[in-house]
Amino acid sequence: MGCSFSGLNALYDAVNGGGDVWINDNRFRIVRQLGEGGFAYVYLVKEVISDASSASSVGLAKKVKDPSHLSDDGTYAMKKVLIQNNEQLELVREEIRVSSLFSHPNLLPLLDHAIIAIKPTQEGSWNHEAYLLFPVHLDGTLLDNSNAMKSKKEFFSTSDVLQIFRQLCAGLKHMHGLVPPYAHNDVKPGNVLLTRRKGQAPLAILMDFGSARPARKQIRSRSEALQLQEWASEHCSAPFRAPELWDCPSDADIDERTDIWSLGCTLYAIMYGVSPFEYALGESGGSLQLAIINAQIKWPAGPKPPYPEALHQFVTWMLQPQAAVRPQIDDIIIHVDKLISKFSQ
Numbered sequence: 222m223g224c225s226f227s228g229l230n231a232l233y234d235a236v237n238g239g240g241d242v243w244i245n246d247n248r249f250r251i252v253r254q255l256g257e258g259g260f261a262y263v264y265l266v267k268e269v270i271s272d273a274s275s276a277s278s279v280g281l282a283k284k285v286k287d288p289s290h291l292s293d294d295g296t297y298a299m300k301k302v303l304i305q306n307n308e309q310l311e312l313v314r315e316e317i318r319v320s321s322l323f324s325h326p327n328l329l330p331l332l333d334h335a336i337i338a339i340k341p342t343q344e345g346s347w348n349h350e351a352y353l354l355f356p357v358h359l360d361g362t363l364l365d366n367s368n369a370m371k372s373k374k375e376f377f378s379t380s381d382v383l384q385i386f387r388q389l390c391a392g393l394k395h396m397h398g399l400v401p402p403y404a405h406n407d408v409k410p411g412n413v414l415l416t417r418r419k420g421q422a423p424l425a426i427l428m429d430f431g432s433a434r435p436a437r438k439q440i441r442s443r444s445e446a447l448q449l450q451e452w453a454s455e456h457c458s459a460p461f462r463a464p465e466l467w468d469c470p471s472d473a474d475i476d477e478r479t480d481i482w483s484l485g486c487t488l489y490a491i492m493y494g495v496s497p498f499e500y501a502l503g504e505s506g507g508s509l510q511l512a513i514i515n516a517q518i519k520w521p522a523g524p525k526p527p528y529p530e531a532l533h534q535f536v537t538w539m540l541q542p543q544a545a546v547r548p549q550i551d552d553i554i555i556h557v558d559k560l561i562s563k564f565s566q
């Protein structure tokens with residue numbers, strides 16, 4: 222395959238093994254597909270090291286700053302993003318730039334990346350593919366886990382609900398605490414990787430920084446408000462999207478509390494397996510936007526014994542439609558720690 226490299230390079234090893242991919246100096250064998258998104262495929266890959274005896278000083282080990290991100294068996298998750306135009310190329314470049322700003326045990330680290338240009342289209346411009354390499358978490362997302370549990374009528378214990386949530390708060394605190402603060406903008410169960418651990422609450426890791434941006438925006442005109450709403454409609458999943466991103470005033474100060482709204486919806490979903498506003502609409506349908514703007518919350522029948530009322534009040538506190546009086550991540554952490562000491566053994 223004819224390739225032109227845009228600085229960094231990933232290259233199919235068409236001759237050796239067919240299924241191998243090079244990301245910069247390292248070679249990976251595709252084992253199987255793990256998932257797919259809008260324009261992306263995620264594969265389980267295994268690093269191919271020619272001299273296994275010196276594995277700790279070659280290959281990815283040489284490249285990755287934090288050795289705890291290296292896997293014992295050489296397996297990783299590789300996301301291949303198909304890029305068809307300049308706008309998509311800029312989005313991937315931004316995802317790579319933003320991901321490299323974060324370093325926290327509850328945020329999925331980007332280990333390496335490469336963008337390649339492939340066969341010119343008829344107009345003569347280049348198509349691109351991006352390859353992003355991450356640690357792999359084989360137990361799936363919080364959404365996958367919730368769906369599997371729902372079909373068995375199982376629920377997380379109160380203690381696990383709080384511990385999973387606490388880890389998401391820790392990851393978000395890192396993002397909201399940067400200068401300038403960053404909002405994730407797409408906090409939802411499908412963007413949380415969960416790893417089950419014996420005798421401990423599951424490990425929760427927030428991923429997908431494709432929508433993460435500096436959090437604070439001053440909206441001072443109708444056209445700026447509409448521009449923000451349009452951006453949000455493409456980047457923030459509707460059932461978890463804050464009211465100010467649906468119906469933005471022409472004079473508004475947007476901040477990282479858009480994520481607190483999504484976090485409230487996510488806490489509800491850890492308990493009941495669905496966003497509160499999808500649940501509120503139920504089978505009858507109706508307007509998701511109206512349900513969100515009115516913060517219309519209903520509580521499903523849960524596990525027996527049910528979750529403590531204090532958890533419901535906690536969700537309601539985060540789902541404050543007026544962003545200016547919604548709590549910040551530090552307030553949330555103080556509160557969840559109190560709930561953990563009260564309800565976890």
Ligand SMILES: Nc1ncnc2c1ncn2[C@@H]1O[C@H](COP(=O)(O)OP(=O)(O)OP(=O)(O)O)[C@@H](O)[C@H]1O
Nearest residue numbers: 255256257258259260261263298355356357358429
């Ligand atoms: N590090 C990983 N370990 C294991 N599985 C992963 C990993 N990263 C992604 N996946 C799987 O691949 C799926 C798609 O990944 P991701 O959400 O990053 O893609 P996306 O294109 O951003 O998707 P979407 O547009 O739906 O948000 C995930 O839902 C998950 O099942």
